[in-house]
Every structure is written in C-alpha cells, then in structure tokens.
Amino acid sequence: MANLVMFCILAVVILGSAVMCVTTTRIMRAATFMLFVLFGVAGLYFLLDYTYLGAAQISVYAGGVTMIYVFAIQLVNKRTLQGLTERMKGSRVLWGGLLTIIGCATVILVLLKNQFLYAAMAAPDAEVPMKAIGHALVGANRYEYVLPFEFISLFLLACIIGGLVVSRKEK
The missing domain is CATH 1.20.890 (cAMP-dependent Protein Kinase, Chain A)
Incomplete structure (x- = not known):
C-alpha cells in the first residue's frame, strides 16, 4: 500500500512538473521543472529497487540540467531570462x-x-534480472542498445560543439 501511495505522489509530481515545464515562458523555470521531472523518475527507479539506475538518473541528468542552466545563461539574452518574452x-x-x-x-x-x-x-x-538489463544495454546484437547509445552520444557531442560555436562572441 505504501508503494502505491509513493507511486501516486511521484506520478503527480512528474506529470505536474512536465506540464509546467512545457507551458512556462521562462527558460530557467522550465529547466527547474525539468529537474523535478528527472528527480521524480529517479524516485520511481528507487521505488522499484533499481538503486543503480536511480543513482545514475540523478547523477547524469542532474549534471545535464546544470549544463542547461549554464547554456541558458550564456546563450539567451537578458530580457528573455527576466521573462520579457513574446506570447x-x-x-x-x-x-x-x-x-x-x-x-x-x-x-x-x-x-x-x-x-x-x-x-x-x-x-x-x-x-527482469539486472544481468539481462546490463546485457541488453551494452550488447551489439539485435534488440540491444550499444549502437543507439553511441549515436546519441555523438549527437550530444555535436550539440555541445554547436552550442560553443553559437556562444562565441564575434569581434
């Protein structure tokens, strides 16, 4: 019964934060609501006793949201950060x-x-045993995810390089 109550609380937090993330006009608030969504998903992992995935969710995605904060401050002008955006x-x-x-x-x-x-x-x-999940994540056979993971990492690297190029100041 306690698991069901915790699941309902986490579901409300995740859904509410997700809706607020996509409806707010301020970029810093959107990133903060996205952080709440990611913490809620980590809570679901902990609720399922997948402590490794929960810890990875917090460490990887909390770091990612921190990078969003940095890029938001660097790439967005002051008026947008203050909320003076067009409707x-x-x-x-x-x-x-x-x-x-x-x-x-x-x-x-x-x-x-x-x-x-x-x-x-x-x-x-x-x-599903954790060993099967591990083999599925790092395997290269059919229905295993190492190649999509590598493609996503290359895509994210290209996004970071693009963000750095855009944020450079022209002389």
Whole structure:
C-alpha cells in the first residue's frame, strides 16, 4: 500500500512538473521543472529497487540540467531570462494540441495493435534480472542498445560543439 501511495505522489509530481515545464515562458523555470521531472523518475527507479539506475538518473541528468542552466545563461539574452518574452499565438497552440492528440492516438494504436498492454497484464509478477538489463544495454546484437547509445552520444557531442560555436562572441 505504501508503494502505491509513493507511486501516486511521484506520478503527480512528474506529470505536474512536465506540464509546467512545457507551458512556462521562462527558460530557467522550465529547466527547474525539468529537474523535478528527472528527480521524480529517479524516485520511481528507487521505488522499484533499481538503486543503480536511480543513482545514475540523478547523477547524469542532474549534471545535464546544470549544463542547461549554464547554456541558458550564456546563450539567451537578458530580457528573455527576466521573462520579457513574446506570447504564443493561438494558432500555434492549436496546432501543438492537434499534433499532441495525433501523437497520443498513434502511440495508443501501436500499443493496442502489438498487444503490449495485454502481455504486460498477463505477467505482472515477472521480474527482469539486472544481468539481462546490463546485457541488453551494452550488447551489439539485435534488440540491444550499444549502437543507439553511441549515436546519441555523438549527437550530444555535436550539440555541445554547436552550442560553443553559437556562444562565441564575434569581434
């Protein structure tokens, strides 16, 4: 019962912070709300007794949000940081909502078509051993994730280099 209460609290924190992250107009507040979302996800890992993943979530993503703070301060002008930004147009909000509904419908259709939900309900007590998760993360065979991880790391490196190039002051 305590796990269910903690899950509900973490779910409310995660969902509330995620909504506030995408709806606020101030970049520092958005980064702070994103930090709350990431801490909430780490709390879910701790709730599932995946302490290593929870600690990695906190250390890696807390560092990442710190980098967002640094880039936000360096790359965004003073007026934007103070909240003097332009408001969104109604048509952009309408298109964003429409695309969100289409995306959610696509995810639900894929879940129902591939029967992921039914398979998850059939074996709720099946526990995946940590060794299997480790092999899946560092393996290079089919359905293993070392190559996508490397591609993402190269993409993030390119983003960091691009941010440094953009933040350079022209003489």
